[in-house]
Amino acid sequence: MSDGSQTVAPPLLAVENLAVSFGAGPDAVNAVRGVSFAVGRGEAVALVGESGSGKSVSALSILRLLPYPKARHSSGRILFEGRDLLALPEAELRAVRGGMIGMVFQEPMSSLNPLHAIGRQIGEALAAHGGPGGAAAHERVVALLRDVGFADAEARLTALPHELSGGQRQRVMLAMALANDPRLLIADEPTTALDVTIQAQILTLLKRLRAERGLALLFITHDLAIARGIADRVYVMKDGIIVEHGPADEVLDRPRQAYTRHLVLAQPKAARRPPGAAAAGPVLSATNVKCWFPIRRGVIRRTVGHIKAVDGVSLTLAPGRTLGVVGESGSGKSTLGLALLRLLPSEGAIRFAGQRIDGLSPRTLRPLRRHMQIVFQDPFGSLNPRLSVREIVGEGLNVHDRPTPDELEERVAAALRDVGLTPEMMDRYPHEFSGGQRQRIAIARTLVLRPKLLVLDEPTSALDVSVQAQLIDLLRELQAKTGMAYLFISHDLRVIRAMADDILVMKAGVVRETGPAGTVLTAPQDRYTRELLAAAFELKAL
Amino acid sequence: MRIFALSPLARRRLAHFRANRRGVVSLWILGVVFVVTLFAEFLANDRPVLIVFRGELHAPVLRDYPETAFGGVFDTPADYRDPAVAGMIAAEGWMLWPPVRFSYDTVNFDLPVPAPAPPSAVNWLGTDDQGRDVLARLIYGLRLSILFGLTLTAVSSLIGVAAGAVQGYFGGWIDLLFQRAIEIWSGMPQLFILIIVSSIIAPGFWTLLAVLLLFSWTALVAVVRAEFLRARNFDYVRAARALGVPDAAIMARHILPNAMVATLTYLPFVLSGAVVALTSLDFLGLGLPPGAPSLGELLRQGKENLQAPWLALTGFIAVAALLTLLVFVGEAVRDAFDPRKAIDV
Numbered sequence: 001m002s003d004g005s006q007t008v009a010p011p012l013l014a015v016e017n018l019a020v021s022f023g024a025g026p027d028a029v030n031a032v033r034g035v036s037f038a039v040g041r042g043e044a045v046a047l048v049g050e051s052g053s054g055k056s057v058s059a060l061s062i063l064r065l066l067p068y069p070k071a072r073h074s075s076g077r078i079l080f081e082g083r084d085l086l087a088l089p090e091a092e093l094r095a096v097r098g099g100m101i102g103m104v105f106q107e108p109m110s111s112l113n114p115l116h117a118i119g120r121q122i123g124e125a126l127a128a129h130g131g132p133g134g135a136a137a138h139e140r141v142v143a144l145l146r147d148v149g150f151a152d153a154e155a156r157l158t159a160l161p162h163e164l165s166g167g168q169r170q171r172v173m174l175a176m177a178l179a180n181d182p183r184l185l186i187a188d189e190p191t192t193a194l195d196v197t198i199q200a201q202i203l204t205l206l207k208r209l210r211a212e213r214g215l216a217l218l219f220i221t222h223d224l225a226i227a228r229g230i231a232d233r234v235y236v237m238k239d240g241i242i243v244e245h246g247p248a249d250e251v252l253d254r255p256r257q258a259y260t261r262h263l264v265l266a267q268p269k270a271a272r273r274p275p276g277a278a279a280a281g282p283v284l285s286a287t288n289v290k291c292w293f294p295i296r297r298g299v300i301r302r303t304v305g306h307i308k309a310v311d312g313v314s315l316t317l318a319p320g321r322t323l324g325v326v327g328e329s330g331s332g333k334s335t336l337g338l339a340l341l342r343l344l345p346s347e348g349a350i351r352f353a354g355q356r357i358d359g360l361s362p363r364t365l366r367p368l369r370r371h372m373q374i375v376f377q378d379p380f381g382s383l384n385p386r387l388s389v390r391e392i393v394g395e396g397l398n399v400h401d402r403p404t405p406d407e408l409e410e411r412v413a414a415a416l417r418d419v420g421l422t423p424e425m426m427d428r429y430p431h432e433f434s435g436g437q438r439q440r441i442a443i444a445r446t447l448v449l450r451p452k453l454l455v456l457d458e459p460t461s462a463l464d465v466s467v468q469a470q471l472i473d474l475l476r477e478l479q480a481k482t483g484m485a486y487l488f489i490s491h492d493l494r495v496i497r498a499m500a501d502d503i504l505v506m507k508a509g510v511v512r513e514t515g516p517a518g519t520v521l522t523a524p525q526d527r528y529t530r531e532l533l534a535a536a537f538e539l540k541a542l
Numbered sequence: 543m544r545i546f547a548l549s550p551l552a553r554r555r556l557a558h559f560r561a562n563r564r565g566v567v568s569l570w571i572l573g574v575v576f577v578v579t580l581f582a583e584f585l586a587n588d589r590p591v592l593i594v595f596r597g598e599l600h601a602p603v604l605r606d607y608p609e610t611a612f613g614g615v616f617d618t619p620a621d622y623r624d625p626a627v628a629g630m631i632a633a634e635g636w637m638l639w640p641p642v643r644f645s646y647d648t649v650n651f652d653l654p655v656p657a658p659a660p661p662s663a664v665n666w667l668g669t670d671d672q673g674r675d676v677l678a679r680l681i682y683g684l685r686l687s688i689l690f691g692l693t694l695t696a697v698s699s700l701i702g703v704a705a706g707a708v709q710g711y712f713g714g715w716i717d718l719l720f721q722r723a724i725e726i727w728s729g730m731p732q733l734f735i736l737i738i739v740s741s742i743i744a745p746g747f748w749t750l751l752a753v754l755l756l757f758s759w760t761a762l763v764a765v766v767r768a769e770f771l772r773a774r775n776f777d778y779v780r781a782a783r784a785l786g787v788p789d790a791a792i793m794a795r796h797i798l799p800n801a802m803v804a805t806l807t808y809l810p811f812v813l814s815g816a817v818v819a820l821t822s823l824d825f826l827g828l829g830l831p832p833g834a835p836s837l838g839e840l841l842r843q844g845k846e847n848l849q850a851p852w853l854a855l856t857g858f859i860a861v862a863a864l865l866t867l868l869v870f871v872g873e874a875v876r877d878a879f880d881p882r883k884a885i886d887v
Contacts, residue, residue: 341784362789369786382777386799395795396785445781 010082011038012216013062013184018076020057020066020240031057033240034075039184044210044217046231046248048224048263050464054240055220059186061086062218063097080184099129102177106189108169112161118172119145119157125179144175149205166329167198171205178209184216191226195328195491200535203230222465224263228252229539236260266466267494281354283452283485284340284372285316289348291332291339309335310346311509319452320479322486324500324517326493326532332509333489337455340487341372353452370400373446377458379438383430389416389441390426396449415448416441420474436467440474447478455487460495472498493536497521505529558878565874568867579685586642586678589622595635603640623648642666644675646682646835658843658850668852670843676856682835684860687817690747694816695809698755702762703798703805709763710770711793717767724760732757740828750829754819761812762805769801803879810872814865821861837861 020032032054039045047055060066062078062085078085080101085093097103105111113121122141127133132140138157145153148171161169170190177185187206191199207230210217221227227234228248235245236259244257255261291310294303309332317323327333339346342357342365350358352372357365376382383392393412397403403411413423419440430438439459446454456475460468472495479486488499496503496517503520505513505528513526524530534540560566584591589602595612606619613630614620620627622637631637644650644665650673653659657673667676709717739753773779774797782792823829824838825845837857844854 338780343780343783366786366788369784372784374781374784376777376781378777382781384778384782384796387795395782395787399785399787399791442781445785449785 010079011040012043012081013039013218014077014079015058015062016077016079018058018061018078019074020054020061021072021074022070024072031240032061035237035240035242037235037242037245039216039218041183042210042214042216043233044219044231046219046221046227046234047237048221048227048234049237050222050263050466052239053237055237056188058237059188059218059220062186063101063103064093065103095129098125098177098182099180100182101184101186102180102182103186104170104173104177104188104190106192108166108173108193111173112169114161117158117160118164119159122172122176122179125176129180131180140179141175144179145172147178147209148172148175149201165198166194167201170194170198170202174202174205174209178213178215181213182215184218186218186220188220189222190219192222196493196535197328197531199226200539203539206230224252224267224465225539236263262466266469282316282351283319283353284487285351286340287314287349289313289336289339289346289350291335291344291346308332308509310339312348313504313506313509313511315504315511315514317453317485317487319485320483321501322479322488322499324496324503325487325489325506326491326496326503327506328491328532330508331506333491333506334457336506337374337457337487337489341374341455343374367400370396370449371451372453372455373449373451374455374457375439375442375446375459378462379435379442380430380462382442383438385430388427388429392430392441393426393445393448396445400449411448412444415444418447418478419444434467435463436471439463439471443474443478447482450482451484453485453487455489457489458491459488461490461492468495475499493521493532505532555878559874562874562877564870565877568870569874572864572867572871575684576688579681579688582681582685583640583645585640586644586646586675586681587640588643588645588648589620590637590639592638593622593631593635595631597635642675642678642681644678646679647674647833648678649673650675658847658853660850661852667856668850670840670853671847671850676840676852679835679840680837680856680860683837683840684864686747686830686835687820687837687864690751690820691813691816694751694754694758694819695813697751698759698812698816699762699805699809701755701759703766703801705759706763706766707770707793707798707801710767711774711789711797713771713774717771720763721767724763728757728760730757736823737826737828740823745823745829745831747830750820750823754816758812758816758819761815762808765804765808766801769804770797773797773800803876806879807872807876809875810868813872814868817861817864817868837864 014036015038016036018032018035019030022029022031035054035058037045037047047058049055057066057071061073062080064085073086076086080096085096088096112118119138119141122144123137126137126140131137141157142153145156150156150168150171161172164172173190190206191202194202203226206217209215217230219227219230231248233246234248234251235242236251236257237243238259244251244255244260251260252264255264289310290308290312292306292308295305295307296302297304311332313336315323325333325336335344338344340350342350342360346358348358349356352368355368357368360368387395390409390412393415394408397408397411409426412426416423416425421437421440421444425433430441433441439462443459459475460471463471475486476499478484486499488496490496500517503513503515503517504511505520505526507528513520513524513529520529521533524533578585583603587603591601591603593600593602593612600607600611602620602622608614609616609618609620609627612620612627613634614627622628622631623643628637650659650665650669652664653669653673657669658671659665659669659673661668665675665677667680669675670679705720709720735756736753740750743749770793776796779792779796782796787795820829820836821838821841824836825842826838827842829838830836837860840853840857841861844850844857847853
């Protein structure tokens with residue numbers, strides 16, 4: 001071990017040769033195979049890896065939160081202040097859980113009880129560990145909430161989880177985890193479900209709390225940029241073992257292992273593409289598109305107002321170009337994509353290849369549909385699990401071209417080859433493929449119709465980083481080959497930077513800023529764009 | 543050579559169905575009972591299956607012969623159970639009788655005791671209070687119940703699935719109007735309406751089917767509608783709409799299979815419900831016309847003749863076995879369509 005930063009005193013937490021397997025006999029899955037890591041007092045350590053690498057399972061083992069007895073530890077010790085947590089009786093372990101070790105999970109909504117006020121839930125965390133009662137508890141809860149950044153803590157005590165935003169809920173979870181002054185905080189992807197600006201706020205908060213309380217932090221994440229931003233030391237996991245570890249800057253700047261290098265390189269890089277003149281007329285143009293959903297109240301369902309999901313957006317998109325639409329969740333960017341393809345009712349003129357398509361009946365629109373296609377975010381939901389790949393990819397052809405079975409097979413095979421799959425996969429079913437492969441199938445389904453416009457609705461955000469990078473390469477390659485125009489919707493500015501020629505920044509249904517990618521990314525005019533950029537690239541909250 | 547190619551998913555479902563032994567055995571029993579009772583005329587009849595008379599072949603099951611054909615004096619259809627006719631045929635040929643020598647409406651006039659007569663070598667399950675053979679009535683009654691149940695289930699599922707699909711897929715006003723209409727419709731007192739209707743029109747197989755159909759089609763609407771409401775916002779349904787697939791094709795290809803699991807889970811209940819409905823109407827005397835073989839009528843006779851337990855026992859065992867087998871098969875079908883199981887193996 002060439003670990004210079006390790007203190008001489010025994011570390012706060014030492015995991016030694018931990019193994020976790022699920023199931024028994026020949027079907028057993030070895031999720032973690034002999035992992036050792038340590039967290040010193042007041043130190044921040046990140047466990048980094050892609051999905052399935054065993055990082056969350058390792059973290060859950062520390063507090064024995066796995067579904068025992070289905071999960072088993074065939075070897076290993078977890079020493080916390082010298083005591084082996086794996087051998088500790090359940091009653092003593094309960095004192096450690098939430099007492100000496102706090103934990104924050106990825107999904108703050110499902111981690112909170114939706115029926116109880118947050119003040120009461122934090123109070124429960126206190127009471128469970130013999131904390132104060134009555135007025136003292138009340139004061140302690142208020143202090144905790146103030147500590148995690150609720151300025152109006154007193155008023156928020158009676159709030160129910162659904163009345164809070166995602167970021168606020170995660171702050172409540174933090175308050176609960178910190179209620180009993182733990183010495184170690186385990187954070188399992190705490191910011192993954194949050195928008196970038198909120199993510200930056202939470203990370204800033206974590207850093208501040210760590211400094212103030214001398215808290216040790218075990219941070220589990222798939223995002224190398226976050227690991228670099230928050231951790232002193234980094235452990236890189238793959239397939240249940242630790243492939244590399246060391247000080248964060250050293251590991252991430254000068255990775256020694258091939259896998260770490262692969263991960264670091266997989267971060268999408270800025271596109272280097274010629275400015276390219278818009279040759280022909282725009283393939284898509286929209287003026288003042290509005291998509292309002294009525295809010296109805298009362299017995300007769302009177303419309304009392306509107307949710308303005310998209311409120312007056314105008315854009316043009318030239319052939320062979322990519323327009324990146326960026327915004328946080330709820331900004332209306334997905335609604336815009338659906339409305340532009342006339343999959344949702346909307347107001348405002350939409351022109352596709354010079355033809356007005358708003359107001360066309362579904363029947364007259366159908367022949368045009370083949371030229372404008374969409375790829376969705378969730379590769380598991382966008383493919384019908386009951387149809388084979390052949391049927392999925394061939395469906396559009398059967399509607400528009402009605403080819404013979406041989407022709408169909410040939411064109412489906414060609415589309416599969418185009419997206420980097422093999423025609424032999426044609427008779428398999430979606431569940432037999434990984435997330436990245438499924439997304440390729442979804443792209444093949446659209447490609448087979450040779451569309452002029454492809455709307456990509458967060459196509460990479462459900463995928464691991466290395467798969468993300470491959471998919472982005474594939475999309476660029478396809479665009480160069482076919483001259484499709486992309487409307488690329490994403491919350492991830494790094495992906496947008498890699499893909500887009502032009503950028504449109506949306507917030508609350510309106511366009512905040514639009515322009516060529518270079519200008520928007522380097523010299524943003526709008527305050528919100530600046531916030532977004534700072535949060536995404538520097539993990540800073542403005 | 544394979545007549546039709548099964549998709550791998552269908553093959554996997556078949557394997558799952560086969561893995562459920564109870565369901566497979568039940569399906570076999572039901573299938574055998576159904577096929578056998580379909581040929582009830584060859585099993586239980588008051589006329590022979592085959593007669594060879596003076597070297598000529600006759601098939602009385604299939605057509606009527608006058609008594610004169612066998613040397614009798616009357617020009618009326620021959621009564622083969624009449625010892626005189628039987629004697630004439632036996633003299634110059636022979637007869638092949640079905641295993642049970644009674645039809646559902648044949649009265650056995652040779653009973654040693656007043657009807658209802660207990661089981662004997664002649665009447666294997668005894669006779670009812672009009673001297674008719676219980677086994678013969680059971681065979682014909684089972685056939686009628688199964689056919690009635692299958693027809694009612696098929697028609698009411700077709701209507702119910704179509705109505706639920708349209709409501710769920712289009713939503714909005716169509717859904718609202720349909721839902722309210724169904725709520726009002728199912729608020730009506732079914733039994734009284736059935737009683738009133740069957741007292742106005744002469745009940746028969748098809749009229750009873752129509753009357754029961756009025757109410758049974760709503761059973762599936764709710765489940766199918768819920769599935770369609772849920773599935774119409776699935777990404778792959780959106781993707782299909784983006785591909786330009788017509789609404790009807792989307793409904794049939796992408797959403798209906800999702801609704802099939804819920805539908806199939808309900809089907810055994812609909813089927814056994816249909817059997818029960820017919821049986822209970824018959825039991826109340828409001829069902830099929832008098833004299834028709836039915837399980838309900840057999841049960842009523844059992845109730846009215848408690849001193850003849852073979853009536854009630856036969857009726858009870860037959861109905862209970864039929865319903866139990868249906869539910870077992872339904873469970874196996876449901877397991878086979880369970881997407882989690884279909885994907886596991």
